[in-house]
Amino acid sequence: MNTKYTYTFIFLSILLLLCFLANISLGSVSVPTKEVFSSLLGISDNYIIQNYRLPKAITAILVGSGLGISGLLMQTLFRNPLAGPFVLGISSGASLGVALVILGSGLFGGVFATLLISKWSIVIAASLGSFLVLLAVLLVSSKVRDTMAILIIGLMFGSITAAVVSVLSYFSSAEQLQQYIFWGFGSLGNLSWNELFIFFCIYVFGIVLTIVSIKALNTFLLGENYAKSLGLNIKQSRLIIILATSLLAGTITAFAGPIAFIGLAIPHMTRQLFNTSNHKILLPAVFLFGAIVMLICDSIAQIPTSDYTLPINAITSLIGAPVVIWLLVRKRKMTF
Amino acid sequence: MKEKNKHIILKTENLSIGYKSKKDTSVIADNINIELNQGELIGLVGANGIGKSTLLRTLTSIQEPLDGNIHLNEKALENYSAIELAKTMSLVLTEQLMSKNLSVFELIALGRQPYTNWVGNLSDNDISIINKAIEQTNLSNLKHRKCLELSDGQLQKVMIARALAQDTNLIILDEPTTHLDMYHKAYILKLLQKLAKETNKTILFSSHEIDLAIQLCDTMVVMTNSQVISDSPCNLIEKSVFESLFPKDLISFDKKTGSFRVK
Numbered sequence: 001m002n003t004k005y006t007y008t009f010i011f012l013s014i015l016l017l018l019c020f021l022a023n024i025s026l027g028s029v030s031v032p033t034k035e036v037f038s039s040l041l042g043i044s045d046n047y048i049i050q051n052y053r054l055p056k057a058i059t060a061i062l063v064g065s066g067l068g069i070s071g072l073l074m075q076t077l078f079r080n081p082l083a084g085p086f087v088l089g090i091s092s093g094a095s096l097g098v099a100l101v102i103l104g105s106g107l108f109g110g111v112f113a114t115l116l117i118s119k120w121s122i123v124i125a126a127s128l129g130s131f132l133v134l135l136a137v138l139l140v141s142s143k144v145r146d147t148m149a150i151l152i153i154g155l156m157f158g159s160i161t162a163a164v165v166s167v168l169s170y171f172s173s174a175e176q177l178q179q180y181i182f183w184g185f186g187s188l189g190n191l192s193w194n195e196l197f198i199f200f201c202i203y204v205f206g207i208v209l210t211i212v213s214i215k216a217l218n219t220f221l222l223g224e225n226y227a228k229s230l231g232l233n234i235k236q237s238r239l240i241i242i243l244a245t246s247l248l249a250g251t252i253t254a255f256a257g258p259i260a261f262i263g264l265a266i267p268h269m270t271r272q273l274f275n276t277s278n279h280k281i282l283l284p285a286v287f288l289f290g291a292i293v294m295l296i297c298d299s300i301a302q303i304p305t306s307d308y309t310l311p312i313n314a315i316t317s318l319i320g321a322p323v324v325i326w327l328l329v330r331k332r333k334m335t336f
Numbered sequence: 337m338k339e340k341n342k343h344i345i346l347k348t349e350n351l352s353i354g355y356k357s358k359k360d361t362s363v364i365a366d367n368i369n370i371e372l373n374q375g376e377l378i379g380l381v382g383a384n385g386i387g388k389s390t391l392l393r394t395l396t397s398i399q400e401p402l403d404g405n406i407h408l409n410e411k412a413l414e415n416y417s418a419i420e421l422a423k424t425m426s427l428v429l430t431e432q433l434m435s436k437n438l439s440v441f442e443l444i445a446l447g448r449q450p451y452t453n454w455v456g457n458l459s460d461n462d463i464s465i466i467n468k469a470i471e472q473t474n475l476s477n478l479k480h481r482k483c484l485e486l487s488d489g490q491l492q493k494v495m496i497a498r499a500l501a502q503d504t505n506l507i508i509l510d511e512p513t514t515h516l517d518m519y520h521k522a523y524i525l526k527l528l529q530k531l532a533k534e535t536n537k538t539i540l541f542s543s544h545e546i547d548l549a550i551q552l553c554d555t556m557v558v559m560t561n562s563q564v565i566s567d568s569p570c571n572l573i574e575k576s577v578f579e580s581l582f583p584k585d586l587i588s589f590d591k592k593t594g595s596f597r598v599k
Contacts, residue, residue, distance in 0.1 A: 079434045215456035219449055221435040225398065229429075230449040230502070231422030275482075277437040280455070 005274065005281055012288040016061075019295040023060065024053045026299050028307050055196050056189045057295065062203050063188060063256050064294025068266030068286040069210055070248040075267055076217050076279070077241050078150060084264035085249035089137060089157035090130040094253035095184070096161040097129025098122050102180045103168040119195065122183070126254030131246045133157050138242050185311035186257035188298055195255065202251045209244035210283065213237060217279040261316045265324045266290045272327045293320065344410075345506050345538040346372040346395065351404035353387060353394045361402060364390050368404070370557055370566040372540060374505070377532040378566075379549035380542040382559030383582055388542045391559070392510050395540075396427055409505065422450040426502035428495045428509040436484035440494050443483055444469055447501030469500035472531060489520035496527065500535070507531075509541035513548075521545055525552050546578065547595040569594070 025036050029048055039046035040054070067085065074083040085091050101121050140153050169177055191199065216237035219227040228234055249263065270285045271277065294316075301315045352366035364387040372378055382388050393399040395406060397413055406413040408424060416424070426447065433443075447469070448462045458466070470476055473493045483491060492512055499507045509528070513521040525545065529552045532539045540557075543549055549556060550569040557566040560580045565572070572578065578589045578596075587596045 076434075212454065215449065215452070215454060218456060219446060221433070221438065222443075222446060223429075223431050223434045225429055225431055226427065226433075228398070228418070229396065229422060229425070229427040230446070231417075231419040232449070233418060271437070275437070276439075276442075277435040278442055 005285075008274065009284065009288070012285070012292065016288055016292050016295075019292050019299075020057055020061070023057045023295045023299045024049060027053060027302050028309075051193075052189065055191050055193060056298070058196060059188045059191050059199070059256060060294040060298045061291040062199060063252050063259060064262055064266070064290035064292070065287040066203055066206065066248040066252050066290070067259060067262040067294075068270070068290025069207070069283065070245040070252075071263035071265075072267040072270075072279075072282060072286050073210065073213070073217070073241050073245045074263075076220055077238065077245075079220075079223075080151060081268070082151060082264075085130075085245065085253075089133045089154040089161070090246060090249045091253050091258045092158040092161035093129040093131070093133030094126035094250055095129070095258055096133075096164055097125035097127070098183055098254075099165045099168050099180060100129075101125040102183070103165070103172040103176050105176070123198075123251070123254040127246075127250040130250035130253060133161075134242050134246045138238065183257050184313070186259045186313040186316075188256055188294075188312055189309075191255060199251060199255050202247055206244045206247035206251070209240050209247070213241050213244065214279050214283065216241070221277055257313070259316060260313050261320050262290060262294065265320050266293060268324055269293075269327060343374040344371050345374050345408070346370075346540075347407045348395075349405040349407070351394070351406060352402040353390050353399075354402050355390075356400075356402060363402060365559060365564055366403070368564045370564065372506070372538050373555070374538055375532055375536040376538055376554040377529050377552060378538070378540045378555045378557060379553040380540060380557045380559070381544070381546050381549055381581070386559045386561070388559060389510065391564075392508060392540075392542055396425065396508055397421060419450055422502065422504075424504050425506045425508060426499040426504040428492075428499050428507070428512055430510050430514065433483065436482065436486075436491075438483055439480055440475060440478050440483060440486070440497075441466065441470070441480065443494055444475075444497045444501050447498040447503075450502065465503060466501050469497040472500060472534065473497040473527065488515045489517075489523065492516065492520075492524055493527070496524075496531075500531065500537075504537070506538045506540070509539070511542050511544070513543055513545050522548055525549070528552075546581070550578075550594045 021036070024040070025031065025033060027048070031046060031049060035044065035046055036049060038044045039049040071084040074085065075081055077083075136157065137150065137154055140150065144150055144153070169180070172180075216227075216232055219230055219232050222230075224234060252259065266286055266289055267282070270282060270289050273289075274281055274285050276282065297315045297319055298312060300319065301310045301312045303310065348368050348370050351368040352363055353368065354362050354364040368391070380388055380391065390399070394401050397416070408416065444466050445458060445462070448458060448466065449456060452458060452462060470479055473496055475493055475497055478486065478490060483494060486494065496509070496512070499509075512524055512528070516524065525543070525548050528539050528541060531537065532554075550573070553569055555566055556569050556572055557564065558572060558577050558581065560577070562580070565577055567575070573591055573594060581589075587598055589595075590597050
């Protein structure tokens with residue numbers, strides 16, 4: 001049954017490898033292709049490749065695939081093609097957590113503040129923030145049957161967050177504001193190998209929870225009452241799916257900032273290309289596709305041979321949104 | 337096994353259905369005593385708002401009974417685990433599918449969920465049961481089509497095949513003939529009659545197609561304002577039960593033809 005997808009999967013895997021190599025080869029400092037390969041294989045040492053570009057490329061893969069998958073999970077769970085980490089306020093939750101740490105630290109003052117603003121406190125705050133918002137959305141969604149209402153509630157959480165952030169920024173210093181705004185641009189390049197390792201561990205945990213949920217996700221395609229009649233423990237499956245999403249989206253936002261667009265668009269691109277809703281096919285496809293798109297976006301953001309690096313957040317939307325529009329117009333109808 | 341032809345699959349005792357809130361309870365119907373036998377096609381009829389859906393929701397354990405007992409295969413319904421129940425009773429509902437971007441085969445295969453492993457891989461046995469369900473519902477030529485390309489009638493057949501693939505003693509369908517044209521209404525109900533005979537499953541459906549149900553069902557459950565009565569269609573006609581279904585100002589029941597006439 002899956003043979004017709006095999007070639008697409010092989011093609012995407014090769015494309016991922018090529019994008020990965022291209023991403024590492026390109027940058028503000030030009031490194032000869034020969035040296036790129038030799039330092040990747042550990043034959044020679046190139047500081048830029050081994051400690052900057054390689055971790056950045058791996059981060060791009062984790063971020064792209066993780067956001068794509070968490071978007072897919074949300075779209076299936078909430079039965080809504082508009083759902084994604086951002087719409088439901090997971091990322092705004094993370095932003096609020098980070099804002100409280102970076103901007104709010106001024107309110108607590110002095111020594112305490114410098115203690116608070118470490119990389120880890122930002123990561124923890126972002127994860128906690130996203131988890132709490134998702135939990136709130138879930139709580140509300142168990143009371144409200146209407147999925148549209150849930151989305152609006154998610155948007156409301158987003159605006160509450162924005163309001164709290166603007167109140168906090170009013171009382172913050174210029175440096176704190178700058179720090180927060182830079183976090184909001186999104187960045188793939190700031191991770192050390194140690195941080196990347198932690199990121200990777202949580203990511204894997206999120207992916208494992210997702211794989212465990214494949215059967216439940218496919219059952220959800222029938223609708224909730226059918227899922228129940230097939231013996232599915234809906235509450236438990238929901239919780240696992242939401243946990244997976246908040247782990248993936250939360251950690252990614254924590255380490256790389258709120259990356260726009262990927263979570264919403266990658267699942268749609270993948271559905272258009274593979275023309276199925278079967279999660280056994282969609283999940284690996286979204287993984288490959290998200291990673292590829294993220295690597296391409298990051299390569300473009302670097303503006304090869306120039307000294308500038310554009311905010312990754314701008315690139316994902318600039319490149320991605322026209323692609324989604326093109327895909328939908330070409331097929332003339334959306335398959336969900 | 338054939339001598340167990342009168343084997344009772346589902347039985348209610350003084351069942352009372354309705355809605356309970358903190359303040360008060362509203363009873364929709366009570367004193368319901370029905371028995372559903374193995375291999376029978378049973379039609380549930382009644383006017384709009386009389387409580388057919390509430391009864392089905394109660395029998396399928398979506399909603400709790402107010403009072404009384406429901407026995408499924410001689411075991412109390414409330415003692416079933418979710419998985420056990422999924423292996424005993426399958427449903428065809430009126431709700432829209434969330435996604436129709438699945439092939440007919442994939443959708444029917446979802447009926448095997450209670451039996452498959454943690455990722456939902458299909459064994460050879462699963463596949464042969466799915467293919468049998470596809471054959472029994474004459475869907476072989478649509479097997480690889482997407483559900484979003486199907487007509488309402490075809491989709492209803494797919495949903496019935498999915499319920500068959502779930503391999504249960506009892507299949508319950510909530511208004512399987514709504515949105516269908518006259519031919520397909522008859523086609524679906526005729527298919528259900530054939531399936532009940534061939535597979536020896538008990539099939540209960542609610543419907544507004546009283547004329548068709550009278551011709552095709554082994555037993556009918558009729559809900560009126562005063563009572564819930566179940567019997568063979570012939571006996572029900574003789575007892576003049578259908579006359580009490582609706583207000584008498586517009587339509588009347590013709591005993592000879594077994595159908596309703598506009599006055």
